Amino acid sequence: MTALTMTARPAEDASLRPVPWRRMAWVTWRQHRIALTGVAVFLGACAIYVWINGLQLHHAYAAAAACHPAASPACSALSSGFHVGAFLLNGYNLQAVPALIGAFAGAPLLARELETGTFRYAWTQGFGRSRWTLAKLVPLAVLLAAAAGALSVLLSWYYQPSFAPRNPALFPLPMSTFAATLFDLRGIAFAAWTLAAFAIGALAGMLIRRVVPAIAATLAAYAGLAFAAALYLRPHYLTPLVTRNVFRYFLSPPGSDYVVRQWWTKGGTTLSQSTTDQVINSTFTRMMPVAHSSREGAVAALKQPTNVHVFHYLTQHGYTQWTSYQPPSRFWPFQWIEGGWLFALSVLLIAATIWLVRRRAA
Amino acid sequence: MNVVEASGLGKRYGSTWALRECSLTIPAGHVAALVGPNGAGKTTLLNLAVGLAAPSAGAVTVLGGRPAGSLAALDGIAFVAQDTPLYKNLSAADLLHLTSNLNRRFDQHYARARLAELGIPLKKKAGKLSGGQHAQLALTLALARRPRLLVLDEPVAMLDPIARHDFMATVLTAMADDGVSVLLSSHVLAELERVADYLILLARGRVQVACEVDDLLASHRMLTGPAAEAGKYAQWPVVHLRSGEAQAHLLVRAGADDPVAPGWEAHPVGLEELALAYLREPGAAALPGPARSRHADVSEVTK
Numbered sequence: 001m002t003a004l005t006m007t008a009r010p011a012e013d014a015s016l017r018p019v020p021w022r023r024m025a026w027v028t029w030r031q032h033r034i035a036l037t038g039v040a041v042f043l044g045a046c047a048i049y050v051w052i053n054g055l056q057l058h059h060a061y062a063a064a065a066a067c068h069p070a071a072s073p074a075c076s077a078l079s080s081g082f083h084v085g086a087f088l089l090n091g092y093n094l095q096a097v098p099a100l101i102g103a104f105a106g107a108p109l110l111a112r113e114l115e116t117g118t119f120r121y122a123w124t125q126g127f128g129r130s131r132w133t134l135a136k137l138v139p140l141a142v143l144l145a146a147a148a149g150a151l152s153v154l155l156s157w158y159y160q161p162s163f164a165p166r167n168p169a170l171f172p173l174p175m176s177t178f179a180a181t182l183f184d185l186r187g188i189a190f191a192a193w194t195l196a197a198f199a200i201g202a203l204a205g206m207l208i209r210r211v212v213p214a215i216a217a218t219l220a221a222y223a224g225l226a227f228a229a230a231l232y233l234r235p236h237y238l239t240p241l242v243t244r245n246v247f248r249y250f251l252s253p254p255g256s257d258y259v260v261r262q263w264w265t266k267g268g269t270t271l272s273q274s275t276t277d278q279v280i281n282s283t284f285t286r287m288m289p290v291a292h293s294s295r296e297g298a299v300a301a302l303k304q305p306t307n308v309h310v311f312h313y314l315t316q317h318g319y320t321q322w323t324s325y326q327p328p329s330r331f332w333p334f335q336w337i338e339g340g341w342l343f344a345l346s347v348l349l350i351a352a353t354i355w356l357v358r359r360r361a362a
Numbered sequence: 363m364n365v366v367e368a369s370g371l372g373k374r375y376g377s378t379w380a381l382r383e384c385s386l387t388i389p390a391g392h393v394a395a396l397v398g399p400n401g402a403g404k405t406t407l408l409n410l411a412v413g414l415a416a417p418s419a420g421a422v423t424v425l426g427g428r429p430a431g432s433l434a435a436l437d438g439i440a441f442v443a444q445d446t447p448l449y450k451n452l453s454a455a456d457l458l459h460l461t462s463n464l465n466r467r468f469d470q471h472y473a474r475a476r477l478a479e480l481g482i483p484l485k486k487k488a489g490k491l492s493g494g495q496h497a498q499l500a501l502t503l504a505l506a507r508r509p510r511l512l513v514l515d516e517p518v519a520m521l522d523p524i525a526r527h528d529f530m531a532t533v534l535t536a537m538a539d540d541g542v543s544v545l546l547s548s549h550v551l552a553e554l555e556r557v558a559d560y561l562i563l564l565a566r567g568r569v570q571v572a573c574e575v576d577d578l579l580a581s582h583r584m585l586t587g588p589a590a591e592a593g594k595y596a597q598w599p600v601v602h603l604r605s606g607e608a609q610a611h612l613l614v615r616a617g618a619d620d621p622v623a624p625g626w627e628a629h630p631v632g633l634e635e636l637a638l639a640y641l642r643e644p645g646a647a648a649l650p651g652p653a654r655s656r657h658a659d660v661s662e663v664t665k
Contacts, residue, residue, distance in 0.1 A: 016433070016437060018433055019463075024463070026463055027464065030456060031449070117445065122464075124412050124413070125461065126433070127436075127464040128433045
């Protein structure tokens with residue numbers, strides 16, 4: 001049937017050196033170039049959008065900051081221009097970027113092989129399946145993290161006006177350096193979160209072995225981790241500083257301290273929240289009996305500068321207000337801490353994925 | 363050299379043993395056929411041999427003692443899995459390049475010449491090939507690696523008769539030209555008769571028969587005689603008894619020289635017939651090796 005003959009078999013290499021790593025570079029590129037192109041287009045589109053909005057934002061900020069007198073109607077009109085980029089300004093939308101990269105680049109990586117059965121081909125080649133997995137995960141993780149890092153440089157520039165010194169009459173809402181939805185878009189955190197999302201996706205794909213459920217699981221796991229980090233971990237990266245009787249509700253300047261907790265004491269004992277409310281409420285009612293009668297109204301009114309004398313009254317009568325906070329100078333230490341543990345987590349997840357590939361086949 | 367050596371090999375999924383106490387030696391230079399009903403553990407055994415699955419018990423080595431799944435083992439084994447999975451979105455040329463990058467050896471010249479001969483365009487995506495072409499492409503990728511052992515899991519189950527014939531012809535040519543040993547699983551018994559010279563029968567996760575086909579055929583006979591006297595052979599190693607009104611057919615383990623009782627006739631058996639008889643009697647076993655001759659028993663019967 002066939003006239004084809006094979007050339008003589010090459011002599012067996014006694015040392016049996018493994019297939020060189022660089023050969024996997026082509027394989028990884030050829031198999032994931034579409035995903036990588038997709039990520040590049042997605043991040044590119046984000047970058048263009050941020051760039052255009054950022055120019056407007058910076059322009060509006062410069063105009064508003066230069067306006068005198070600040071309280072004039074003309075200046076108020078300028079400050080509304082500052083909100084042009086409100087879609088991005090709060091940072092919520094951009095939180096999805098690392099999650100989407102992790103879900104659509106990370107989760108299908110192994111899940112598709114397992115779902116379509118091609119792992120039976122890939123993992124029986126001479127390269128070896130642990131090395132195959134490593135040679136795919138690591139370069140892709142590095143590339144994606146680098147691309148996200150590039151975008152976060154742009155984001156850091158975009159959000160500069162949010163943290164710059166402001167005219168309080170124009171921008172009454174202070175922006176903390178540690179604002180939950182902005183902290184992880186700047187510095188090294190954005191790249192680290194993207195890396196973690198990719199690692200979560202890869203592991204989810206290996207565990208679940210199906211593309212669509214793995215994508216869903218990745219999004220869910222990432223959201224859970226991001227919420228937990230913002231709510232429970234980030235405030236405690238370093239022991240908060242504690243100060244007393246500063247009434248930070250209204251004295252805190254923009255871009256400044258991140259208040260972790262506030263509480264009152266009297267004579268060395270900490271007051272419970274309900275006692276505190278009660279004391280403030282009764283003091284308030286005694287001092288301004290007409291203005292407010294409800295508890296909610298009283299507590300809310302404490303945030304108004306006109307009510308500062310209520311605090312003074314309380315402190316003169318043996319009460320002390322304590323505030324634990326993170327100063328803005330800790331921004332970079334916090335970035336390194338967050339980047340560090342996310343990097344460690346990613347390494348751990350990738351190692352677990354490779355371990356599973358070794359163990360849990362077929 | 364033995365291409366596969368298993369000792370006490372077992373694989374458990376949850377609480378079910380897919381393969382149990384499998385001890386097996388397959389010498390090099392054969393086309394070894396792994397036969398058994400669905401769920402007998404064929405795919406499990408092959409997955410263990412190529413290192414896709416890890417044993418729950420025992421051990422398996424390949425190509426003269428290389429641990430299954432090790433880099434040294436993968437280097438010498440090419441595996442074509444059931445339904446021949448390949449990346450559907452890659453062209454044949456890309457798959458050649460991919461496979462050559464993933465292995466120390468890859469005979470591009472052979473692979474391209476074979477695809478040309480088969481009429482498989484290099485630019486066509488694997489997902490657009492016909493079933494037969496797809497299987498041939500997977501086989502070509504495997505053979506171009508110049509393996510010493512080719513492992514095929516149900517390679518022809520999905521193919522039409524012509525594609526099936528062409529596929530097996532490619533395997534046999536490679537075996538003749540390159541001395542590659544072959545281990546294939548199949549339940550297409552008719553196909554095996556033509557290609558296999560070593561037979562492994564699996565039933566319910568255990569090895570029933572593991573033997574060279576020639577020895578196996580030489581050591582089994584089909585006896586035909588009066589149904590009423592079928593009981594006489596009760597103490598013989600009867601593999602399978604098929605009894606009608608008047609006549610009974612017994613597949614027994616006996617050589618050509620073994621005497622036969624008066625009124626009975628002995629015929630040689632074919633591989634398909636023999637495999638079928640064993641498959642119908644999962645309890646019967648011909649291990650290890652061919653049966654010893656049973657002159658003593660036969661003389662008793664002839665009295």
